[in-house]
Amino acid sequence: MILVYCELKDGSIRKPSLEALSEARLLADSNGLQVGALFVGAACAGAEAAAQYGADAILQVQAPSLAAYSSDGYAQAIADAVRAKGATVLLAAATATGKDVLPRVAARLEAGYAADVTGLALAEGKLTCVRPVYAGKAFATSAFHSPVQVATTRPNVFTATPSPRAGVVEQLAAPTGGFLAVVKEILAKGGAKLDLTEANVIVSGGRGLKDGANFQILEALAEALGGVVGASRAAVDAGWGIPHSMQVGQTGKVVSPTLYIACGISGAIQHVAGMSGSKVVVAINKDPDAPIFKLASYGIVGDLFEVVPELTKAALALGIGK
Amino acid sequence: MKILVALKQVPDTETKIKVAPDGCSLDLGDVKWITSPYDEYALEEALRLKESREAEVTAVAVGGDRAKAVLQSALALGVQNAVLLKSEHTDDPTAIARTLAAFAKDQAFDLILLGNKGFGGDNACVGPMLAELLGLAQANVVTRLELVDAGFRAEREGDAGTEVLEGTLPAVITAQRGLNEPRYANLKGIMAAKKKTIAEVEAGAQASLVTVQALELPPTRPEGRKLEGDPAAQAAALLGLLRDEAKVL
Numbered sequence: 001m002i003l004v005y006c007e008l009k010d011g012s013i014r015k016p017s018l019e020a021l022s023e024a025r026l027l028a029d030s031n032g033l034q035v036g037a038l039f040v041g042a043a044c045a046g047a048e049a050a051a052q053y054g055a056d057a058i059l060q061v062q063a064p065s066l067a068a069y070s071s072d073g074y075a076q077a078i079a080d081a082v083r084a085k086g087a088t089v090l091l092a093a094a095t096a097t098g099k100d101v102l103p104r105v106a107a108r109l110e111a112g113y114a115a116d117v118t119g120l121a122l123a124e125g126k127l128t129c130v131r132p133v134y135a136g137k138a139f140a141t142s143a144f145h146s147p148v149q150v151a152t153t154r155p156n157v158f159t160a161t162p163s164p165r166a167g168v169v170e171q172l173a174a175p176t177g178g179f180l181a182v183v184k185e186i187l188a189k190g191g192a193k194l195d196l197t198e199a200n201v202i203v204s205g206g207r208g209l210k211d212g213a214n215f216q217i218l219e220a221l222a223e224a225l226g227g228v229v230g231a232s233r234a235a236v237d238a239g240w241g242i243p244h245s246m247q248v249g250q251t252g253k254v255v256s257p258t259l260y261i262a263c264g265i266s267g268a269i270q271h272v273a274g275m276s277g278s279k280v281v282v283a284i285n286k287d288p289d290a291p292i293f294k295l296a297s298y299g300i301v302g303d304l305f306e307v308v309p310e311l312t313k314a315a316l317a318l319g320i321g322k
Numbered sequence: 323m324k325i326l327v328a329l330k331q332v333p334d335t336e337t338k339i340k341v342a343p344d345g346c347s348l349d350l351g352d353v354k355w356i357t358s359p360y361d362e363y364a365l366e367e368a369l370r371l372k373e374s375r376e377a378e379v380t381a382v383a384v385g386g387d388r389a390k391a392v393l394q395s396a397l398a399l400g401v402q403n404a405v406l407l408k409s410e411h412t413d414d415p416t417a418i419a420r421t422l423a424a425f426a427k428d429q430a431f432d433l434i435l436l437g438n439k440g441f442g443g444d445n446a447c448v449g450p451m452l453a454e455l456l457g458l459a460q461a462n463v464v465t466r467l468e469l470v471d472a473g474f475r476a477e478r479e480g481d482a483g484t485e486v487l488e489g490t491l492p493a494v495i496t497a498q499r500g501l502n503e504p505r506y507a508n509l510k511g512i513m514a515a516k517k518k519t520i521a522e523v524e525a526g527a528q529a530s531l532v533t534v535q536a537l538e539l540p541p542t543r544p545e546g547r548k549l550e551g552d553p554a555a556q557a558a559a560l561l562g563l564l565r566d567e568a569k570v571l
Contacts, residue, residue: 146531186482300560306553
């Protein structure tokens, strides 16, 4: 069985989890395997939707002690489920939670682990993966050499495709509690509502923005396109009050949106490392020789303070992002 | 209080990556080596605890002779002990985590600090793996750390916002940018570090559970199209192309 640890948010399965589930379905189909969607929590309302995305079985580990996230508690629950079902492959989305808990599960199961994979293949029980290394400056093809194989899938790379299956619900035994570290509180996000790593559209600003307050115009465009705002290291380091959580680049987030609009960003190697996985790149910069134009599908040499508001106006007029 | 800080030597972030002739590893020719930037936040946090709680700080690195440079820098900043776990086998994160766990398990560290990720394999997993192997609490990608009673309170970057978590000590904490502002070494520290010794321990072989079979550079993108006209015309042309040609809107 291929097991996919899925995350729920407000009663719906998170999109990156559906992407992992769809990829698991493809791997299972070509190997004659079953797919189990695994849910952990105090309650798992909404889990049944996994059947629409290829889950033969919907496995639930439910207990009051799992109401708040605990890396060691959830790792125990997930590892126990892998053992109980005899799964040989465990996947999850490379979200903050996925990347927190799956390495722990892998260590617990003496399993090989690969993070943020962008490609997977399974043949004769052996998993191979493609994944960005050196912050996206290179890609590695790696092979597993362990009975259980654990990987997280990079959001926005695999496609969530409906593929209805039985989705038989089964309850699994929960760990007894006494966890070592537990989340007590979640402080709401100040900036972008959607994490940069999951966004389909990112409008990013660099030193050319000249001031933190000017990011307003990027916010307006992002909103019109249904996207979120990012920043280069230069903008974050400039002391404009742009939080590091918005930084795209080698020492920030590595992103792979469908559309990346770089505004006033020169295209330093450290920034490019974080966004070169974007499907389509647009560069807006007044310097025609800026290196960012080398990887932009579409370039506009011009003043971003004139071009960006025009883009927002046009996008709103066309009703894009609705 | 005993603190362990695990440091990784990584290529400088400005390094242009080239593939070695073997087709599966990095060409080390032009690489300038540094301490992983995230490990610097971990080290700074340890140094602050050394000052506020008279902690004894041990810096450890896994690698060959080259990795001594990161330990030398740590000594210059004020850690009391430095240990090189000698191993040429530094590609698989599970092997690294097991090497660190084998070193740490009998030494009763109260806190193990490291960066939330290195630069290289980019698996960002050694901290959580180490925590599991040692049976300890973890706080991963931490931007704020407070020691309270017999435990800790930490803030970390979660999916829905900042997660505030509480846990027991000993614990493994992985540092994120924002945790603190790392200091620089002064001349006195650098000179004093030269008189200190780096202990060397044979790490022993650990099996690789994942191995790299091929390393490739990302495909180069074809030169794009520059859009002409006044800003309004450029904006209209761009949206048209994004919708009809690139089909991303």
